[in-house]
Amino acid sequence: MDTISEVTLSAEAQRLYMNYALSVITSRAIPDVRDGLKPVQRRILYAMQKELNVGPDGKPAKCARIVGDVIGKYHPHGDTAVYDALVRMAQSWVMRAPLVRGQGNFGSVDGDAPAAYRYTEAKLTPVALELLSELGKKTVRFRPTFDAERVEPVVLPARYPNLLVNGASGIAVGMATSIPPHNMGEVIDAACALIEDRDLSVAKLMKFVKGPDFPSGGELVADRSELRGVYETGSGTFKVRAQWKSERPRGANHIVLTSVPYGVEKRNLVEKIADVIIAKKLPTLIDVRDESTTDVRVVLELRKEADPELVMAYLYKHTPAQSNFSVNLTCLIPSDNPLVATPDRLNLKSILQHFLAFREEVVRKRLSHDLELLEKRLHILEGFEKVFDALDAIIALIRKSEGKKDAAQKLVKRFDLDEEQTDAILELRLYRLARLEILLIQKEAEEKRKQAKALRSLLKSPAKRWALIKDELHQIKKDFADSRRTKILGAVAEAEFSEADFIIEEDAMVVVTERGWVKRQQSIRDLASTRIKEGDRVLACLAGSTRSSAAFFTSAGHCYVARIADLPASTGYGSPLQQLFKFADGESVIGAMSFDPRMLPVPEDDEVYEDGTPCPPYGIAVTQRGYALRFPLWPHREPSNRAGRKFARLKDDDAVLAVFPQREEDDGWVLVAADDGHALAVEAEDLVVLAGPGRGTQLMKLVPSARLLAARFVLAEAESPLHVFTDKGKKYALWASELAGARASRGRAVVKRASFAEVEYVLPEVPELPEEEE
Numbered sequence: 001m002d003t004i005s006e007v008t009l010s011a012e013a014q015r016l017y018m019n020y021a022l023s024v025i026t027s028r029a030i031p032d033v034r035d036g037l038k039p040v041q042r043r044i045l046y047a048m049q050k051e052l053n054v055g056p057d058g059k060p061a062k063c064a065r066i067v068g069d070v071i072g073k074y075h076p077h078g079d080t081a082v083y084d085a086l087v088r089m090a091q092s093w094v095m096r097a098p099l100v101r102g103q104g105n106f107g108s109v110d111g112d113a114p115a116a117y118r119y120t121e122a123k124l125t126p127v128a129l130e131l132l133s134e135l136g137k138k139t140v141r142f143r144p145t146f147d148a149e150r151v152e153p154v155v156l157p158a159r160y161p162n163l164l165v166n167g168a169s170g171i172a173v174g175m176a177t178s179i180p181p182h183n184m185g186e187v188i189d190a191a192c193a194l195i196e197d198r199d200l201s202v203a204k205l206m207k208f209v210k211g212p213d214f215p216s217g218g219e220l221v222a223d224r225s226e227l228r229g230v231y232e233t234g235s236g237t238f239k240v241r242a243q244w245k246s247e248r249p250r251g252a253n254h255i256v257l258t259s260v261p262y263g264v265e266k267r268n269l270v271e272k273i274a275d276v277i278i279a280k281k282l283p284t285l286i287d288v289r290d291e292s293t294t295d296v297r298v299v300l301e302l303r304k305e306a307d308p309e310l311v312m313a314y315l316y317k318h319t320p321a322q323s324n325f326s327v328n329l330t331c332l333i334p335s336d337n338p339l340v341a342t343p344d345r346l347n348l349k350s351i352l353q354h355f356l357a358f359r360e361e362v363v364r365k366r367l368s369h370d371l372e373l374l375e376k377r378l379h380i381l382e383g384f385e386k387v388f389d390a391l392d393a394i395i396a397l398i399r400k401s402e403g404k405k406d407a408a409q410k411l412v413k414r415f416d417l418d419e420e421q422t423d424a425i426l427e428l429r430l431y432r433l434a435r436l437e438i439l440l441i442q443k444e445a446e447e448k449r450k451q452a453k454a455l456r457s458l459l460k461s462p463a464k465r466w467a468l469i470k471d472e473l474h475q476i477k478k479d480f481a482d483s484r485r486t487k488i489l490g491a492v493a494e495a496e497f498s499e500a501d502f503i504i505e506e507d508a509m510v511v512v513t514e515r516g517w518v519k520r521q522q523s524i525r526d527l528a529s530t531r532i533k534e535g536d537r538v539l540a541c542l543a544g545s546t547r548s549s550a551a552f553f554t555s556a557g558h559c560y561v562a563r564i565a566d567l568p569a570s571t572g573y574g575s576p577l578q579q580l581f582k583f584a585d586g587e588s589v590i591g592a593m594s595f596d597p598r599m600l601p602v603p604e605d606d607e608v609y610e611d612g613t614p615c616p617p618y619g620i621a622v623t624q625r626g627y628a629l630r631f632p633l634w635p636h637r638e639p640s641n642r643a644g645r646k647f648a649r650l651k652d653d654d655a656v657l658a659v660f661p662q663r664e665e666d667d668g669w670v671l672v673a674a675d676d677g678h679a680l681a682v683e684a685e686d687l688v689v690l691a692g693p694g695r696g697t698q699l700m701k702l703v704p705s706a707r708l709l710a711a712r713f714v715l716a717e718a719e720s721p722l723h724v725f726t727d728k729g730k731k732y733a734l735w736a737s738e739l740a741g742a743r744a745s746r747g748r749a750v751v752k753r754a755s756f757a758e759v760e761y762v763l764p765e766v767p768e769l770p771e772e773e774e
Contacts, residue, residue, distance in 0.1 A: 021173035025343050026332060028077075029170035030177055032341055033331040033351055034358040035131055035156040036163030038170065040085045042156055043074040045099060048124055049132050056129065060103050060121035067117050076146045079117070087114045090122060095166050096181035096215045097480065099128040109216065109296070111265030127480050130159040137369040139362040141338050154339055157362045160476050161187050161355045163331060164209075175343060177330040180212035180238070180262070185481035188473045191352050195466050202232045202348050209348060210488055212238065212325070216296075217259035217485040219243055221322075224490065231348040234329035241322035242269070243487065246308045255308050257298040261323045266290070270298060272319040282314055283504050283565070303504075334358070359469055364459065371455040374448050380421060381445035507769055508564050510542040510550055511574065512592045516583075518552075519574025520567040524766050531572055539589060543767040544596030551636050552577060553591040553619070553659040556584055557648035557693065561640040564594075582642040591659035593619075595637050598770050600661055602637045613689050616664040619647065620684060622699060622711040625654040628670060628682075629696025630662065630689045646693040660713035668715040669736040672699060672747075673724050676706040677755050680747030681736035684713065687743070698744040710759040723760035726751055731760070 031038050037045070044066065048054050051069045054061045067082045075082060088094055090102035093109045104120035107113055114120065124132075134157040142151040167181040190208035194200050211220055211227050221239035222230075230236030240261040247254040260266050273288045284306035291297045302311060316322035332341035333354055346354070397414065401407035408422045458464050509524045515536045524530060527538055542550055546565035553559050560581040568575040577589060595602055600617055614632035622628045631647050648656060660670075662684060669681040680700045688697050700708065712722050714736040721733035732750055739748055750756075 025172040025175065026341060029172035030175070030330060030332050030343055031163055031168040031170070031179070032155050033163055033333050033346065033354040035158040036161065036166060036168065037131075037156065038085070038168065040070075040075055040077070040082060041089060041099075043152065044070050044082065044086050044089070045124065045128055045132060045156065046135075046152060047074055048100075048122075049135075054123040056101070056124055056126045058123060060101070060123040063102075063104075063117035063120040063122050066122060073150060074145055074152055083114075083117045086117075086122060093216050096213065097127045097162075097165050097184060098125055099131070099166070101125050109260065109265070110267040112267075130476060130480075131156045131162060133157075133159070134362060134366050137366045139365045139369070143339050155358075157366075158355075159359075159472060160184065160480075161191060161352065163355070164351060167212075168331070172343075175330055176328055178326050178328040179331070180325060180327060181214055182209060183213035183481070183484050185477050186210060186213070186484070187352075188477040188481065190348075191356060192470050192473055194349070194352050195356060195470055200349070203228055205348055205352070206231060210484070212262075212327075212486060213484050214240065214262035214486045216262050217243060218261050218487075220486050220488045222488070222490070227488075230327050234327075234345040234347050236327050238325045238327065239322060240325050240486075241316055244308075244312055251304070253302040253304050253306055253308070255300040255302060255311060257296065257300070257321070259296050260298075261320065262325060264320045264323055266292065266296060266298070269320045273298075273300065273315060273321075276315070276318065281318070282311065285311055356469070360462075360465060363465055363469055363472075367455050367458050367465070371452060371459065374452045374455065378445060378448040378452060381441055381448065382421070504565075505545055505547050508544065508546050509766070510544070510564060510567055510592075510594070511538060512540045512542070512552065512577075512589060513537060513574075514539045514589070516577045516589045517574045518567055518577050518580075519570040519572070520564060521569070521571060527763055527766055533573055537761060538764055540592040541764045541766055542592055542594035542599075543769050544594040544599055548594060548596035549637060549639055551593045551595060551633075552581075552589050553593075553621070553647070553656065554583065554587045554644075555590050555655040555657075556587040557621075557646055557650050557656055558587070558644040559636045559640070559647045560644040561595075561636055561638065563639055564596075566639070580642070581640075581644055590656055593633075593659075593661050594767075595633075596769070599767065600633070600663070602634050614691055616662060618662045618689060620660045620662050620670060620687065620713055621648050621696065622657050622659075622670065622672060622708065623648070623650060623654050623696070624657050624707045625651065626672075626674075626698055626700040626702045626708055627654070627696045628687050628699035629694060630684070630687045631693070632689070632691070633661070649693050649695055651695070657708055658711040662713065666713075666715060667717070668713060668719075669740060670699065671712045671714050671722055671734060671736040671739065672708050673710045673722065673734055673750075673756050673759075674700065674702055674706045674747070675709045675756050676703060677726075677749055677751035678702075678706070678747040679734050679739050679750050680741050680745060681714070681739040682741065682743045701744055701746050709756050723762075724756045725758045725760065726754040727757040728754050730754070732756075 027039050029038065035042065047069045048066060051073065052061045052066065063083065063086060066086060067079050070082050071077065071079055086100060087102070087106050090098055090100040090106050092098050100122050101124070102120060102122045105115035106120065135153060139157040141154045143154055145152050163179060164182045164187045165184045167179040169178045170176065186209045190205045193208055194205065206228060211222065219241050221241060226236070230238070242257045242261055243259040244255050244257050247256050260269055270288055270290050276282050277285055277288060284303045285300060286303060287301040289299050291299055300311070302308065328345070329347065329351065330343060330345045331351070333344050335342045398407045408419070458468060509521050510518065511521070511524065511530055512518050513532050513536045515533065517533065517536065524541065527541055530538065532538065544550065544564050546563070548564055549561050550564050550567065551559050551561045560577070562580055577583070593600060602617060603615065617633050618630040619633050620628065620630050629648060636645060636647070650656070668684055670684055670687065671679070671681045673679040682699055687699070690696065710722060710724060714720065719736060721735050723731060723733055725731050734750065741747055
């Protein structure tokens with residue numbers, strides 16, 4: 001009768017989730033410290049050897065067959081997961097020592113997917129046999145498979161520290177692992193050094209393990225203290241970047257990437273570099289092409305005058321040419337239950353200690369198994385030796401026996417043999433009774449006694465066993481280790497660069513229209529003939545170097561700044577400024593300035609007078625409500641983001657009318673005209689200088705219904721009039737010297753029975769850039 005138990009939903013959910021989490025951690029995502037393999041990898045290798053016998057010297061098997069055997073007999077999960085694990089173990093750019101040799105399309109460093117498993121074949125590599133070769137010697141425990149029809153090894157008897165050599169990555173529940181690959185020779189040297197001195201610290205082990213050694217090569221940017229911190233704590237981050245060299249074929253200027261960072265798809269890197277070229281973010285970089293064959297070779301074509309160091313510094317910062325590799329040395333370690341391992345984060349020494357402890361156990365069990373077989377064989381040989389001198393009597397005894405059982409009993413009684421020896425004698429072939437064969441048996445028995453004596457000596461002496469382990473490790477190093485591929489740079493001084501370093505310096509002209517269109521041209525002869533939209537007109541014309549900045553002031557009190565090189569080059573209409581910056585609804589451009597030092601020298605730092613007032617040059621801003629302020633221009637000299645920078649704070653019903661530059665030597669008036677027919681000129685020095693965005697002070701007192709229609713900064717040394725039209729079409733010339741008055745006054749009523757309706761449009765002059773002094 002079934003029993004129904006009542007449990008709370010939260011308790012049952014917690015129990016089920018914990019079971020799931022433990023299953024993912026111990027049976028799927030985290031590798032074992034002893035053989036460095038996840039369960040799926042271990043089962044693939046075991047099935048390839050046990051079920052298919054696809055060794056390095058044999059014919060490969062179809063991957064579909066391998067996957068089928070694995071999921072049908074050992075790993076009850078999806079075929080895609082098993083095939084992906086099989087493919088990964090065959091990829092030389094992923095594994096430092098590939099465990100599978102694939103035939104067919106197994107993907108590429110470009111990120112190409114492998115062919116379907118019905119098209120590919122695979123077999124074990126020689127280094128994979130070093131993980132499997134001792135399986136038949138009772139070296140590790142076996143457990144039933146998921147269906148209890150077979151058994152599988154709990155762990156493979158690895159003969160080298162595969163966890164460090166090939167690394168691992170995986171995400172479990174509540175934890176993850178990310179172990180970088182290492183050089184096999186360095187890891188084996190460190191393990192041998194730890195055998196000789198168990199008290200070696202992580203720092204001393206790092207004399208042998210220099211750092212990760214990625215199969216894809218590259219450069220590791222980390223000093224010794226950073227590496228030590230990672231290896232001591234088991235976690236941290238490295239910078240890995242592509243290696244490159246400079247080439248100058250036929251006078252050209254090329255950078256050649258000879259490797260890519262570990263885990264970065266080469267195709268993705270090439271695409272990101274191409275995006276930089278298309279966006280013209282790096283004008284000194286002309287083209288990129290992939291000339292890779294079996295080796296990585298990505299060619300970057302530069303301008304002849306370009307500095308390769310600066311170009312690579314930019315690419316390291318803005319493309320996957322440099323990436324971060326997070327290290328997390330989490331793995332499964334043995335527990336009191338030999339069938340279950342538990343997760344833990346280890347340091348470099350602990351990983352090697354666990355491997356060596358496991359290796360000593362495996363070697364001890366292997367020696368015991370070998371000794372057991374030797375003794376069994378020697379026991380048989382000793383039986384042959386006992387009866388050698390009585391062959392004739394034995395033959396006579398057998399001939400007189402009633403059968404095998406009777407003969408066996410007589411032999412045991414006559415020659416003091418046991419059952420096993422007796423069976424061997426009775427099964428002996430007649431040709432082995434020849435004198436030469438008997439001599440061979442005696443010689444074999446003598447050799448077996450010597451081997452057994454050596455094995456007993458090894459089993460009794462831990463020192464001799466450790467010496468044997470060292471010898472075997474050195475032999476594996478000799479057979480499989482190769483030179484380091486990843487170059488460790490240590491602490492490197494990153495090349496300092498700014499975006500201006502990559503701009504081709506040349507003079508340019510910038511045209512801004514009243515509707516907010518902007519374009520950059522090399523030169524302008526006549527502004528009247530420049531192409532603009534119908535109904536639009538030129539607001540300003542700026543000149544400056546492509547490395548200089550241009551500022552655009554708006555009616556909302558924002559200043560938007562961009563390098564002249566970043567402005568759209570066009571002989572047509574140009575592009576709206578809204579494409580470069582984020583304008584608010586109703587916000588419009590009312591002024592522009594070039595920050596080229598030849599046009600407007602702006603200090604690099606915040607220069608102030610003794611009383612704290614910022615030094616010139618200033619921007620003079622006038623609002624429609626009759627307010628004005630002066631503000632320092634130095635905070636706006638560098639390019640802004642899309643949101644711009646505030647230079648004025650306005651009331652809701654106010655807007656900036658105009659902005660003018662004022663140099664240190666500029667002396668004059670701010671001339672304004674209101675739509676009610678009043679005009680006023682105020683000396684610029686009477687306006688307050690604000691250190692930050694503000695409302696300013698009242699320039700002209702207006703009646704509530706009036707608004708300023710026009711504003712101009714008039715230099716005292718070169719006074720020119722401001723022409724305005726009334727609503728009746730009459731034109732007036734306003735002179736600042738005639739309209740000078742006190743700040744915040746009403747000004748003079750220029751017209752009484754009319755109002756000012758329009759300002760005469762004057763086409764800006766094309767500025768000329770002065771020659772720089774040598």
